[in-house]
Structures are given as C-alpha cells and as structure tokens.
Amino acid sequence: MSSAPTRDEFMTVAASREIHDGEVAFIGTGLPMVAGYLAKATHAPRVNLVFESGIIDPQPVDLATGVGDYRLLHGAAQVAGTWYALSLLQQGKVDIGFLGTAEIDAYGNLNSTAIGGYPKSKVRLPGSGGANDMASNAHRIVIICRHDRRRFVERLQYLTSPGFLDGPGARKAAGLAGGGPVRVITDRAILGFNPTTCRMRVEALYPGGSLEEVHASTGFELDVAECIEEAPVPTAEQLHLLRHVIDPTGIYIGKQANA
C-alpha cells in the first residue's frame, strides 16, 4: 500500500486545487509544473497551461527539467515565442500564476534578484525572469516556497515581484493590472491575505503542524484567519498520479518521509 503523503505532496495538492477547470495557468519549473499536470489530470482537464518559453497547452509524457526542455514541448497546442506567451499576461488572459521566491514580506512582495545590496550584492540570485510579469498581470498569484525566518522577512532586500506593495490601494495607484497574491503555500502552512489590510494570514495547517511553529518561522507579524482549516489530505488517486505517472523518479516531489 502507498505510504503516508509527504509535505511536498500536501503542498502540490494544495497548489493544484488553486487551478480551476478551463482557466489559463502560467507555470514555471518545479513543484508548480507538477501541480499543473496534477490539476489537468484530475479536476481541471480543460486548463490551458502556458510556459514562459512560449509553450502553450502541452501533453508531455516525460517530466521536463525546465521550461526550455523539449520534454515540455511534446503534444503542445502551440509553440509561440516568449514575447507572445508573456503578452498573454499583460492582456489579462492569464487567470493564475505560480511563483517561488528567496524572500517574501507580509504583503506578498517577492525577492528573487539579490541579497545584500544592489547592483553589487552579497548573494546574486538569478533575477526576475517572467516572475515580475506574472505578479504584475495575472488575476491571481500563488506563491510556493519553504517557510523559515530567512525567507519570511519584515523587509525585502530587493523587491523583484509585486504583491500588494505597501498595502491597500497601492497596486492600483502604481498601475498594476493584475489582482495580486491570493495564497502562499509553504511546508508549514497554507496562508492567504486579509482582504482589508492585504497582510498575510495563516489559513490552514497540515496534520501535525502548529500555529506556534508557523509564527516562529516567520520574521513578521502574521495574522491568523478566524477559522484555521486542516490542509486537504492528498487522495489515493492524487498520490498515485504524483508517484507513478507525473513524477515517478522524484525530480520535484522529494521522496522524504513526512516532514
């Protein structure tokens, strides 16, 4: 019989639930790619997955190592260019986008550029890529990352991708068209944003997780939703798809025991 779901599997299932059938989802490498495939194989068969390398609605049979990988191109409905794919965001065609980050603040702003100064920095990170374009323009953004005090910070060292900037009304005033972040899925909790203050709040915990642990891993004051829910437990079908069909060799979904 299958073993208990790992935290990565909980996170992937939580991410896949954010995708609704028939939507256009902008996807990057890693856990979001697996979540996108899982959504398409289960509750959202008509989702259009779009990738910044210009690939639209593929039907891959092998998991790609990145968005430039020809494994991702297999069965695609269109191979457009990067300019075209990203223009779908600006036009407002993209319902949901997934992002990772090195730093995140209470308003869901993200840093994937530099730690310790700019332009000369202590640690240079890869840079925005399509992340800022997604964060600026997608209707909804879901952030997926590890949860620790080094990442969840009071003040970003560089603001690469906009969340709610400095609070309510800031996105509109800046001229940002997209709706901003709706969910932050970490290995410790599922979080969202208070619609009035735009600040991050805890919304769900995994089995065995605690609010104290989440607070202790967060470098800013974290709100808590009125009703904390239990994160959805991956079903047998979802686990089968993740372990044997989508990521059988464990490229993105770690093989570790329940963390």
Place this chain on the structure above:
Amino acid sequence: MTLEEAVRGIPSGASFTAGGFAISHQPMAFTREIIRVGQRDLTLIGMAECWVAEWLTAVGALKRTYLSNFMLEGFGRCRRFSEAVESGTLEVEDHSHFGITARLVAGGLGLPFMPIRSMVGTDILNKSGFEPPGDKFHTMVSPFGGEPITLISALRPDFAILHVAKSDELGNVQTFGSAAIVAEQARAAKFVIVTAEEIVSTDEIRRRPESTMIPALMVHQVVHVPFGAHPTGVYGYYDHDAPHLAEYYEASRTAEGVRAYFRKYVDEAPDHATYLDRIGVSRLMQLRVDPALGYVRSGGRP
C-alpha cells in the same frame, strides 16, 4: 564565411544579444570561438541565454549585462555570473523577461520606447544598476484614459548571435520548437549573425515559406555550424547534453575548475571540429532526438 571570421568581426566593447532559452538553442560554438579570439568589455543584452552569459563572464569577457534572468535551468545558479556581480566586476541592469524583450521589440520597430505594465512599483525600476533611470524608463499618465503607464526605452544591440536549425546561403531562417525571442532579437540588432545546423537550398525554404522565422533581408552573415548549440540542444536535431552540462556545473564551483574546463574544451580544441572530436561521435549520436518525441527518452538528466 567561417566561424572564426564571423567571430573576428565582433570588436571588443560591442553589445550583443544571443539566441536560445536555457538548455535550448544557445550559440555555444560561437561562444567558444569568442573565448578563443578573446574579445573583452562586451555588453550582453540577455533574456534567457544563461550559458552564454555564464561562460563569457567566467573568462572575463563581459563588462555589463542588461538582463532578466540567468539561471542554469535543471542545475542551479550561474556561479561565475553570480560571483562576478557579487565582486563588482560585472555590472547589471535588471528587467523582467517581458521588460527586456519590450526594449528589443521597441528597437526592432524603430520606436523610442514601449509602453508596459510590468516592473512598475518594484526595485527593477526603483533601483538602478549601471543605467541612469531616465535612460531606462519614464512613467506618464496615459493620454487615452488617464491611467498610469510606464514607458521603457528601446535597445538596439550591435549584434544578434542566433543558432538555428536551417538557413539557406542568403540567411532565410527556419527554426523549430521553442524559439524564445529569436525573431525579436534579429529585428532589434544592427548586425545579425546566424549559425545553422544545416544549410539548405533556397528552394527548400520556398516550399514552406510560412515556416520562415527570419527572412534573409534581416540577416548579415550565415555560418554552417553543425552541433553549434552543443552542449545545449536544437529542437528536432539533438537533445541537450545533460552529463556535459553537469560537468561544467561541477567545474564552476571553483575558478580553477572553470579554467580546467575551458582548457580542455576550448584551448586544447582550437576549432569547432576538434571540439566535436573531443566530445566524440558516439556521444553526439546518442543525443539525436527520437523524432516522435522530440527528445531522447533516456536522456535529459545528468
């Protein structure tokens, strides 16, 4: 036109943009030849040509880069690129993918700027790298509807270096799979150099004109360079060489490792043919893609 002649046409101090996206379609034979010839103080206007950026930084050929993201997809950080930014020897000006492409598109359209909705409200615009902010962008209220809008200035690289599937002698280019922004790069650059897996007849191009991505009127030089993207891949021809990319990635942990890598694959392989000999026919044949899949089923990972 030989590869060496084409590369020697690029002076030190020039700006350029290179084709490809991550493990795909990067002009690596051309890059190795730049390392042999030894140009310095180059400016790269880059979107996803991470391997070109990493290698030219590693040998000290790059002075500055307008970029959106350099990451060795499937492996990790561009270590030599990161180290050079951290030590201040490589100057950076950051963008989003759409932002850097918008600057090339504006250049290609003969316009001074492009209105854009990305990057606003963030440090990509609020913190400048080497470029004065007023040269990079302005914000204005749209005369049509009164909303705030950002204008990002045009960029025109001196050269575009593009590795493609097929070209005829004139430079009519047909290339397949995820082509990233090669068409936009070709339009923006003042001088376009194409290296091609195959040189085909113009009749073959004319049989499928809808497949032509770049017409000859945009292209200045064409060089026949089979396996010219190795160790990255070319869609329909060969997969990326994952073990070889991993060999560099491991070597890049130290400056000495990088020197040893380039000694083995560039200095001791004085031209592209010798390089291919060094990689070996059997290895190259193993990389040839399954036409039904578009890749090598057993490949892809180191």
